[in-house]
Amino acid sequence: MSHQMTPGERVRAALQGNAVDRVPFCFWHHFQPQGSGERLAAATFEFFKTQFDLDIVKIMPDLPYPEPAEKIQDVEQLRLLPQLDLETPIFQEQLLCIRLLRKQLGPDYPLILTLFSPLTYLFNFMGADFKGKDLVIATARQNPAPIEAGLATVAANLQRLMRAAIEAGASGIFFSCMGATSADFSREEYLRFGHPYDLEALKGAEAGWLNIVHIHAAPEQVEDQIYFDLFTEYPVPALSWSDRLTGPSLSEALTMTDKCLMGGLWERGPLTHGSETEIENEMLGAVMQTRGQRLILANGCSIPDDVSDRPLQIARRLVDQLQ
Numbered sequence: 001m002s003h004q005m006t007p008g009e010r011v012r013a014a015l016q017g018n019a020v021d022r023v024p025f026c027f028w029h030h031f032q033p034q035g036s037g038e039r040l041a042a043a044t045f046e047f048f049k050t051q052f053d054l055d056i057v058k059i060m061p062d063l064p065y066p067e068p069a070e071k072i073q074d075v076e077q078l079r080l081l082p083q084l085d086l087e088t089p090i091f092q093e094q095l096l097c098i099r100l101l102r103k104q105l106g107p108d109y110p111l112i113l114t115l116f117s118p119l120t121y122l123f124n125f126m127g128a129d130f131k132g133k134d135l136v137i138a139t140a141r142q143n144p145a146p147i148e149a150g151l152a153t154v155a156a157n158l159q160r161l162m163r164a165a166i167e168a169g170a171s172g173i174f175f176s177c178m179g180a181t182s183a184d185f186s187r188e189e190y191l192r193f194g195h196p197y198d199l200e201a202l203k204g205a206e207a208g209w210l211n212i213v214h215i216h217a218a219p220e221q222v223e224d225q226i227y228f229d230l231f232t233e234y235p236v237p238a239l240s241w242s243d244r245l246t247g248p249s250l251s252e253a254l255t256m257t258d259k260c261l262m263g264g265l266w267e268r269g270p271l272t273h274g275s276e277t278e279i280e281n282e283m284l285g286a287v288m289q290t291r292g293q294r295l296i297l298a299n300g301c302s303i304p305d306d307v308s309d310r311p312l313q314i315a316r317r318l319v320d321q322l323q
Contacts, residue, residue, distance in 0.1 A: 008110060011210065014294060017260070019293075023322055024295075025297045025315075027052075027054065027265070029060075044060070045101060054316070055110060059098065065121055067125055078149060081149075098170050111171050117194065118150075118158065140185075148193070158201035159204035165205075171210040173205045175205075176214040180216075180226055187227050212238040216241075219245065240262035254294065258294075263297075265298060270282050
């Protein structure tokens with residue numbers, strides 16, 4: 001293909017399974033905006049556009065959904081989670097970040113806001129690391145009512161925020177879902193405690209063209225399997241997961257869904273510390289598995305914040321050579 005596509009053209013073509021001049025490419029890590037949408041917009045533009053000129057600008061969840069004002073000591077408190085309107089200060093900062101970036105990027109540059117699923121937020125509310133997740137899972141099995149009440153409230157809040165984010169200029173939502181792995185809920189349990197609340201939240205993103213569901217497995221979950229097939233009917237055009245960490249592979253996923261696939265690079269592998277040959281081999285492996293179609297080449301999850309720019313610069317140079 002002789003025509004050099006814009007990032008918007010390239011990503012849209014990949015979503016539709018059409019030919020691209022090269023695969024769309026993106027990678028990301030976290031920033032420290034200290035509660036400021038303006039600072040997050042500046043750091044995001046500098047990293048994604050100025051420094052690396054990536055095909056998707058991804059607003060990281062570094063202006064987090066507000067935790068309950070009072071620390072949750074008992075799961076019954078989840079029934080009392082507040083309904084949040086768009087005047088919520090952190091929501092206002094997220095929307096400001098979107099508007100500032102859209103003004104800088106122009107009308108068609110792919111811009112996505114990262115949010116977590118209702119279940120993921122409940123995990124976070126109940127405690128750091130894996131303690132909160134384990135507590136929510138155990139409680140859901142024994143006393144599901146407060147869990148379901150909390151999920152419903154968070155889903156409604158997210159729906160409002162997503163709708164406003166698209167109206168503010170986001171191309172879509174990057175929606176990260178925890179709990180859908182063999183180490184966490186069973187498949188049947190995720191269909192009860194994850195699936196319906198995911199879909200309720202995603203109703204707010206219906207006007208977006210670049211909605212992506214990320215099926216999350218932590219680096220410690222290398223032996224686990226994600227329930228990939230539970231997400232193939234979600235109303236989004238692309239699915240993201242750590243394909244180098246846990247199944248399915250990209251080639252297997254191509255047979256399971258007609259959605260675009262986002263992955264191919266291990267977030268703790270060559271992209272963060274590998275040689276040029278190792279980085280190139282991993283990139284070529286992803287392209288060969290998919291024949292370069294229906295693929296957004298990306299890390300499976302966030303790379304470490306302190307990673308050297310060198311392997312990232314190598315990867316960015318190499319992607320221009322991939323056909």
